[in-house]
Amino acid sequence: MTVVFRRLPIQFDSYGRAFLRDEDVDSPFDFRDDSRLQREHRRERAIETVAGRSSLMEFSSDPVTRATGSIAATAQIDLEHRRVIDARLEATLYGGYELILNEHEPSDSIPLSSRISGRMSVAHAIASSMALEMAGGVTPPPMAIITRNLGACGEMLCECIRHLFLLAGPDYSEQVVSRTSPRIWQRAEGAPAKGRNVHGLETIGELMRGLNQLYGHLYIEALQQTRVAAEVVTLLLGKYPHPSAVVPGGVCIEADRDTFNQVLGRVNGLLDYSKKAAAVWDDLIEFLYEVEPGYRQSGELPGNLLSLGIWDDPESYDATYHNCNVWGDRRLSRPAAIIEGDIRTDRLSDINIGIEEFVDHSYFSHWNHQRFLSDPLSGPLSPYHPWNKETIPHPGRSDWRDGYTWATAPRWDRESMETGPIARLWSNAVSDEASFQFIGRLNRALEFEIPKGQRPAIRQVWKIPDRPNTFERMRARAYQLSYTGLAAFASLLEAFDCLRRGETEMSKRFNLPERSVGAGLWESCSGPISHHLVVRNRRVANYQVITPLMWMGSPRDDSESPGSIEAALISTPLFEEFSEPADFTGIDLLRTIRSFDP
Amino acid sequence: MESEVPSLESIYLVWLTGAGCNGCTLAMLEASEPGIEDLLLGNVHDAPRVVLVHPELSLESGDTFRNQMEMAAQGELSPYVLVLEGAIPDEALAGQGSFSRIGTTEDGVPITTARWVDKLAPGAEAVIAIGSCATWGGIPASAGNPIGARGLEDYLGRDFTSRGGLPVINVPGCAPPGEGFVETLIYVFLHLSRLVPIELDEMRRPKWLYGHQTYPLPPRVEYPPAAGFDLAHRPTVSCPVPLTGWMRGFGGCAKIGGACIGCTERDFAEQLLPLSRPDPAY
Numbered sequence A: 001m002t003v004v005f006r007r008l009p010i011q012f013d014s015y016g017r018a019f020l021r022d023e024d025v026d027s028p029f030d031f032r033d034d035s036r037l038q039r040e041h042r043r044e045r046a047i048e049t050v051a052g053r054s055s056l057m058e059f060s061s062d063p064v065t066r067a068t069g070s071i072a073a074t075a076q077i078d079l080e081h082r083r084v085i086d087a088r089l090e091a092t093l094y095g096g097y098e099l100i101l102n103e104h105e106p107s108d109s110i111p112l113s114s115r116i117s118g119r120m121s122v123a124h125a126i127a128s129s130m131a132l133e134m135a136g137g138v139t140p141p142p143m144a145i146i147t148r149n150l151g152a153c154g155e156m157l158c159e160c161i162r163h164l165f166l167l168a169g170p171d172y173s174e175q176v177v178s179r180t181s182p183r184i185w186q187r188a189e190g191a192p193a194k195g196r197n198v199h200g201l202e203t204i205g206e207l208m209r210g211l212n213q214l215y216g217h218l219y220i221e222a223l224q225q226t227r228v229a230a231e232v233v234t235l236l237l238g239k240y241p242h243p244s245a246v247v248p249g250g251v252c253i254e255a256d257r258d259t260f261n262q263v264l265g266r267v268n269g270l271l272d273y274s275k276k277a278a279a280v281w282d283d284l285i286e287f288l289y290e291v292e293p294g295y296r297q298s299g300e301l302p303g304n305l306l307s308l309g310i311w312d313d314p315e316s317y318d319a320t321y322h323n324c325n326v327w328g329d330r331r332l333s334r335p336a337a338i339i340e341g342d343i344r345t346d347r348l349s350d351i352n353i354g355i356e357e358f359v360d361h362s363y364f365s366h367w368n369h370q371r372f373l374s375d376p377l378s379g380p381l382s383p384y385h386p387w388n389k390e391t392i393p394h395p396g397r398s399d400w401r402d403g404y405t406w407a408t409a410p411r412w413d414r415e416s417m418e419t420g421p422i423a424r425l426w427s428n429a430v431s432d433e434a435s436f437q438f439i440g441r442l443n444r445a446l447e448f449e450i451p452k453g454q455r456p457a458i459r460q461v462w463k464i465p466d467r468p469n470t471f472e473r474m475r476a477r478a479y480q481l482s483y484t485g486l487a488a489f490a491s492l493l494e495a496f497d498c499l500r501r502g503e504t505e506m507s508k509r510f511n512l513p514e515r516s517v518g519a520g521l522w523e524s525c526s527g528p529i530s531h532h533l534v535v536r537n538r539r540v541a542n543y544q545v546i547t548p549l550m551w552m553g554s555p556r557d558d559s560e561s562p563g564s565i566e567a568a569l570i571s572t573p574l575f576e577e578f579s580e581p582a583d584f585t586g587i588d589l590l591r592t593i594r595s596f597d598p
Numbered sequence B: 001m002e003s004e005v006p007s008l009e010s011i012y013l014v015w016l017t018g019a020g021c022n023g024c025t026l027a028m029l030e031a032s033e034p035g036i037e038d039l040l041l042g043n044v045h046d047a048p049r050v051v052l053v054h055p056e057l058s059l060e061s062g063d064t065f066r067n068q069m070e071m072a073a074q075g076e077l078s079p080y081v082l083v084l085e086g087a088i089p090d091e092a093l094a095g096q097g098s099f100s101r102i103g104t105t106e107d108g109v110p111i112t113t114a115r116w117v118d119k120l121a122p123g124a125e126a127v128i129a130i131g132s133c134a135t136w137g138g139i140p141a142s143a144g145n146p147i148g149a150r151g152l153e154d155y156l157g158r159d160f161t162s163r164g165g166l167p168v169i170n171v172p173g174c175a176p177p178g179e180g181f182v183e184t185l186i187y188v189f190l191h192l193s194r195l196v197p198i199e200l201d202e203m204r205r206p207k208w209l210y211g212h213q214t215y216p217l218p219p220r221v222e223y224p225p226a227a228g229f230d231l232a233h234r235p236t237v238s239c240p241v242p243l244t245g246w247m248r249g250f251g252g253c254a255k256i257g258g259a260c261i262g263c264t265e266r267d268f269a270e271q272l273l274p275l276s277r278p279d280p281a282y
Ligand code: SF4
Pocket: A244, B173, B174, B175, B214, B237, B238, B239, B240, B241, B242, B252, B253, B254, B259, B260, B261, B262, B263, B264, B265
């Protein structure tokens, strides 16, 4: 049997059931990984010894703009060797949503938890309804599952486009490149763009000009395309942000052919646009690798990737935890936990029990009691698992050795995980078979057949890169646009099928027992959304949410290992051209942070 | 003192964020004809060209970005309109730390959203609260939240008047539709240029947007609404969405069958949410 957990004390029997490696240990999950602690302490001492050098400088960006989360970054950089010695990421806002949910009527958690994040509000609303359906034992009808899938596609399309061109895009624009890398800008102006047949731009310089904030044609076009995607959500779920039509047990719109036709027109337009977006980013990234091969190290990480999977199969999804490995596997984008590029598991229940949340370096206190020793399938649960976690805010002054952020540190098998498009595409490219009819599975690659629209039909191939880095994260997001458009198209075909068969039921009667638990395991564009719910006396007794910002923007954990963005910053070489330190803008670091779409 | 801005060529829009979900920015970006880009490019007749200082959209980052906010506070970016998105936490409850900050002082003290409001509100030609968090406190102000959040008018006091002689302008909704907000912006600019006066109701909301009354409604589903839903005595809600749809005439919360949770109103999470929920005990 393959090893699922290397650090957690969990093993599996021949039926795939999880059990504790050693039943007799008192607190099996309370171990500290000494080898990692020592490594981090050595690193800290090394930093202290070089700290006095004059070539060392502190770079800070507070706030990091063009990010949706409120974040600030601080890095110790060695200008002489052009590298980053150390980095910290702070989440500077506390909203308090989990505590508001306590004691509420459980079904209120849909409209309340969606307010955690406007951009991911559809994903939160759906995750919340799934947690409620699991707790209530209610399976939504097929048409509702399809409608939710489509709404989630609309949100993801909107998010991909906004990030590629409005948030991260300007970092690669003429405005920025001509200032931070004049030599690269010079070459860009004369460099022919290979994908000009698709995107219509002659040179890389023209492309970079298109990316200019506000004034570039690619920027303005993207802004308009985000509206088309927002209309998809609006047509199906009432409004975006904060959909009004997601309820426990389904969706409350009428299954009306007209609505789905209107969605179809928009999805076709967005699929057409996805041809252009991928060609733009391929050209840009290949050009940058060519002029500066060192960019491949920018933001490089070992390939610890997590995806919970998204877009359920209307035939298999039954909202139960007992069958989550069946319906998880049928998702149009599959779940997976990948460590150093290799898949450890694609079973949703393994992924779930491997999640822990640490608060050692956050503005939260530890909780003392453990409510559950196991999950509903009798798999062992850590006291740090979200079903056991409690939220106890403890604000204080930012202190690197103590607490320094409002983000917690979620880990899977005690590893910090990278999330988002690169994790999702990777998960699907290493799974045994293609996820649905429009996606081809090649050897460690995915193939997309995008039908003819205004632009001719096109075949795109996304290959698993050697390792994730700043630029590959952006490329994956561009291809995620195609993947998502095709998933929307596949869902529309299912919707029309249902309509033809007269299956127009949109919701099932929802009720809730006195006591139960639920989990909504889903994805937003930038990564996993998990809602863990405990119901007592028909009220919320505990509601725990982990957002993508926590996965990627997490601080050090209990073994002092850095979060994903922190680690990516530490691996980023500095290529920026500047004559004196005062001119340094930190563009390489900002690109790395933004590549995660925090 | 009222400032003299007879014909505005250009104006800065300083966007400040507090405790919220950034959804209002998203909603604003959804408006088209005119969209925010038309204001930024100076394409809207009679309206000034807008220069945006916005944490989610600006080109600059870190100190360079914050310097623009500092300059506005020092009167060096003039004239400007201040928009707040998100509620203002009571930072006294955060001890040495902070719930919502943008930057720190040289000695590491957090510059909180509240502090930025103190710095930026007095010099602004107009001060606009976008969304229910910034207007009334919204969901961050509901029971159980330790951050003590409140809205802008509560924070500045109801007597506050901006440099342009206006009270805090409230554009509530969670989120308010972008089209209504961009319209509000344009009216504020035209008002500041003395072209058309902006009409506000007694709650300082744009009158033409919030004149329509609607009711909180449960979703159209297979199960009954919460017990105690009393048709005769339900409160009304002022919101443009039932009339205009969510964007480009499409969508709308209850219009498509969803719930109206009365998200434009004060305390909607406590007062109105119970009216739009299904009955779990049924
Ligand atoms: S219709 Fe109701 S729920 Fe929708 S935006 Fe207006 S007040 Fe909020």
